[in-house]
Amino acid sequence: MKTLLSKADYLESIAKSRDRRMAWWREARFGMFIHYGLYSQIGRNEWAQVLENMPVKEYEKLARTFAPKPGAPREWAKLAKRAGMKYMVMTTRHHEGFSLWDSKANPYNSVNYGPKRDIVREFVDACREFGLRIGFYSSLMDWHHPDAWRCTFDSAARQRFNRYIEALNTELLTQYGKIDILWYDVAEPLESHEGWNSLEMNQRLRALQPHLIINNRSRLPEDFGTPEEHIKPEETDWEACMTFNGISWGYVDSEQARPYSYNAPRILKMLNTCCRLGGNLLLNIGPTPDGSVPPEAVEPLSTVGDWLKENGRAVYGRLTKDIKVCGGNGGSDISSDGKSVFLWYWLWPKSGTMSVGGYLNKPKAVRFLKDGRPIKFEHDGRRVILKDLPREPVDQTAGVTVVEMVFDPAPNYVFANRYPQLHHGKSYD
Numbered sequence: 001m002k003t004l005l006s007k008a009d010y011l012e013s014i015a016k017s018r019d020r021r022m023a024w025w026r027e028a029r030f031g032m033f034i035h036y037g038l039y040s041q042i043g044r045n046e047w048a049q050v051l052e053n054m055p056v057k058e059y060e061k062l063a064r065t066f067a068p069k070p071g072a073p074r075e076w077a078k079l080a081k082r083a084g085m086k087y088m089v090m091t092t093r094h095h096e097g098f099s100l101w102d103s104k105a106n107p108y109n110s111v112n113y114g115p116k117r118d119i120v121r122e123f124v125d126a127c128r129e130f131g132l133r134i135g136f137y138s139s140l141m142d143w144h145h146p147d148a149w150r151c152t153f154d155s156a157a158r159q160r161f162n163r164y165i166e167a168l169n170t171e172l173l174t175q176y177g178k179i180d181i182l183w184y185d186v187a188e189p190l191e192s193h194e195g196w197n198s199l200e201m202n203q204r205l206r207a208l209q210p211h212l213i214i215n216n217r218s219r220l221p222e223d224f225g226t227p228e229e230h231i232k233p234e235e236t237d238w239e240a241c242m243t244f245n246g247i248s249w250g251y252v253d254s255e256q257a258r259p260y261s262y263n264a265p266r267i268l269k270m271l272n273t274c275c276r277l278g279g280n281l282l283l284n285i286g287p288t289p290d291g292s293v294p295p296e297a298v299e300p301l302s303t304v305g306d307w308l309k310e311n312g313r314a315v316y317g318r319l320t321k322d323i324k325v326c327g328g329n330g331g332s333d334i335s336s337d338g339k340s341v342f343l344w345y346w347l348w349p350k351s352g353t354m355s356v357g358g359y360l361n362k363p364k365a366v367r368f369l370k371d372g373r374p375i376k377f378e379h380d381g382r383r384v385i386l387k388d389l390p391r392e393p394v395d396q397t398a399g400v401t402v403v404e405m406v407f408d409p410a411p412n413y414v415f416a417n418r419y420p421q422l423h424h425g426k427s428y429d
Helices: 007-028 056-060 074-081 119-129 155-174 198-208 254-260 264-277 295-314 420-426
Strands: 030-034 089-091 131-140 182-186 241-242 280-285 331-336 340-343 354-357 365-368 376-379 381-388 402-407
Touching: 007 198, 030 074, 030 131, 074 089, 074 119, 074 295, 089 119, 089 182, 119 131, 131 155, 155 182, 155 198, 241 264, 241 295, 254 295, 264 280, 264 295, 264 331, 295 340, 295 402
Parallel strands: 030 089, 030 280, 089 131, 131 182, 241 280
Antiparallel strands: 331 340, 340 402, 354 381, 365 402, 376 381
């Protein structure tokens, strides 16, 4: 191992390689989060152990009854591929402290208990079968390890716990071949990267897999931010991680969760927001106790996948982060690659015509994205007026029609003035 770098030199070093390492991720846009563990059997929340004040010995009994069916991770990966997702991130060990692999550092694992199988291995194999990039979620907080709370006031406990956390992640990054993402979570109770030895640990882990990308939850900025349960752009690369129902990351009763769960148009709305603002969407499912995909997720994600087969150019690839470059109208929003502006219509105009304001130059062409059919249009200096439109949405898959406006040169756009009369040379004293 070469000499470890200072914080400033380390951050400068990873910044130099970031564009190369992040290239695939910046074009992927859409991934699946998997929260699966002992808590799936409880079916009330992945934090049930703490929220319900369950003693460790009581909670440990779940390890004996944990029984993921053979092939469960393949079911997740098959659906992710069907949905048009490009990568997956799985909870290899959640805050409960139960490892889903054959861990020598942590005997409390799925090979010694329950299924007597390496679920991480099954997950990795499934991702590779379906051509999906692989992400490992790794909790820093641990409710099972005895040093996890002592480390705040006992320096020897902190050193032991730091070694334990690094040993777990070293196993994950040496036992399964190439891994694409290390996704840390909940750096508590220690309040600084110095407390976690993140600077030293992450350098050693990166040495194992130099192409690795790491999120910002080990109290270092690393490669990308992770806004949770909200979609808000950050200055650097970012990924909004979202539950499927706004209630729980882990499994909850499907029939009761169904009214709160996302349908295909709502998923597309989130995906559009991420694309428009230059981020990714990591959408979670919480598998059932036996590892099956929760039934309320199957139809919406399959529908989104069908939609992406026809409209994927509005999602995948290098999209502009500058929301001032172009805009939609009241019933639509946009994504753009800098040349084409993709108008995602949530509300289709049934009048046969509509306009999009703020475009100072004329498009080269306007067409439906799904099939390339041209759309008649005019440009009046500040508006693109679409004409002779069908009365019903062209998209019959999810009801979200995408119109592509092609510009050459790039669109010259100004946000619509709050006083429309100023657009047409009128003034009022």
